[in-house]
Amino acid sequence: MxxxxxxxxxxxxxxxxxxxxDGVAHWWAQRxxxxxxxxxxxxxxASIVLLSNCSYERFTxxxxxxxxxxxxxxxxxxxxxxxxLGLQVVIEDYVHREGTKLAGIVLVKLGAFAxxxxxxxxxxxxxxxx
Amino acid sequence: xxxxxxxxxxxxxxxxxxFTSVLSILHRITGVALALGTFLLVYWLMAAxxxxxxxxxxxxxIGSIIGRLLLFGWSFALFYHMLNGIRHxxxxxxxxxxxxxxxxxxxxxVAGAVLFTLIAWIAAYSVMGGI
Ligand code: HEM
Numbered sequence: 001m002x003x004x005x006x007x008x009x010x011x012x013x014x015x016x017x018x019x020x021x022d023g024v025a026h027w028w029a030q031r032x033x034x035x036x037x038x039x040x041x042x043x044x045x046a047s048i049v050l051l052s053n054c055s056y057e058r059f060t061x062x063x064x065x066x067x068x069x070x071x072x073x074x075x076x077x078x079x080x081x082x083x084x085l086g087l088q089v090v091i092e093d094y095v096h097r098e099g100t101k102l103a104g105i106v107l108v109k110l111g112a113f114a115x116x117x118x119x120x121x122x123x124x125x126x127x128x129x130x
Numbered sequence: 131x132x133x134x135x136x137x138x139x140x141x142x143x144x145x146x147x148x149f150t151s152v153l154s155i156l157h158r159i160t161g162v163a164l165a166l167g168t169f170l171l172v173y174w175l176m177a178a179x180x181x182x183x184x185x186x187x188x189x190x191x192i193g194s195i196i197g198r199l200l201l202f203g204w205s206f207a208l209f210y211h212m213l214n215g216i217r218h219x220x221x222x223x224x225x226x227x228x229x230x231x232x233x234x235x236x237x238x239x240v241a242g243a244v245l246f247t248l249i250a251w252i253a254a255y256s257v258m259g260g261i
Contacts, residue, residue: 031222034215041212045205045250052254053193056182063178083165090162119172122179 026085033082040075064127072123080116084108150229153236157214160207167204205250210243 047068051059062068087108095101170192177188191197217235220226226235 031219034219038212038216041208045208049250049254050257052257053189056178056185059185060178063175079168083161083168086161087165090158115168115172119175122172122175125179 026088030082030085030089033078033085036074036078037082040071040078043071044075060126063123066127069123069127073120076116076119076123080112080119084112087112150232150236153214153239157211157218160211160214163204163207164211167200167207170200170204202247202251206243206247209246209250210239213239213242213246 047062051062063072088105091101091104091108095104174188174192177184192201217226217239220235226232
């Protein structure tokens with residue numbers, strides 16, 4: 001990563017190193033998912049607002065059609081990847097007992113994976129199975 | 131000329147970093163709150179996948195007073211985190227570090243989040259045909 005100095009503290013720079021020494025990849029994945037989330041979130045919120053309190057038929061017809069289904073799945077994948085990476089940094093900052101820290105990080109990873117899978121499965125089921 | 135060198139009130143010097151550090155901790159708080167909010171999103175999608183009855187149940191829950199309050203808070207958190215996240219990305223690109231700029235973009239983020247939240251809810255209520 002480019003080091004431009006300024007407000008960034010040595011801690012913030014070193015933080016990327018993390019316990020698994022995969023800091024640069026972690027840092028990049030957090031930024032790439034953040035960039036991807038901007039248009040996806042704006043699109044999703046606008047769509048949901050327009051579908052406020054709509055019927056089951058209208059909602060499933062919408063999310064089951066190809067473009068909304070693909071964009072929603074992209075949103076789900078980016079969201080859970082981004083949230084998992086972010087929560088890991090938060091845990092690394094506040095939890096200092098090694099065992100607890102590792103347990104927290106693993107729990108967040110498994111949780112994000114499980115929730116993401118459930119969400120993607122739901123979209124696919126509506127798309128293919130009705 | 132002489133007045134240029136007068137010491138400023140310590141208030142200003144203390145206040146500016148304080149404002150930006152509140153924004154910074156808010157980014158973290160909204161990030162964690164949004165992560166918790168994904169439980170609701172997944173529940174909602176799974177309810178839709180389970181069929182009309184479950185979906186109606188979920189819509190009823192989300193449409194309740196508590197559901198709407200949660201959703202309102204969540205929508206503000208999302209807009210705040212998104213806009214402040216964009217601010218973060220500019221910092222990562224080496225732009226906007228000066229205290230004056232950081233202060234101004236901070237206010238833009240707060241004002242933008244309030245504005246986006248209001249627009250989203252006014253639009254939602256007009257789609258639903260009023261309160
Ligand atoms: C909508 C577009 C979004 C953008 C542009 C964005 C941007 C960012 C950025 C740049 C960071 C790193 C901040 C830092 O270095 O301190 C971050 C952290 C984080 N984000 Fe997001 N984010 C978005 C959406 C989300 C969503 C939807 C969630 C949760 C489901 C989320 C959860 C988090 C968490 C938990 C962190 C860690 C906070 C911390 O380290 O203090 N973000 N976000």
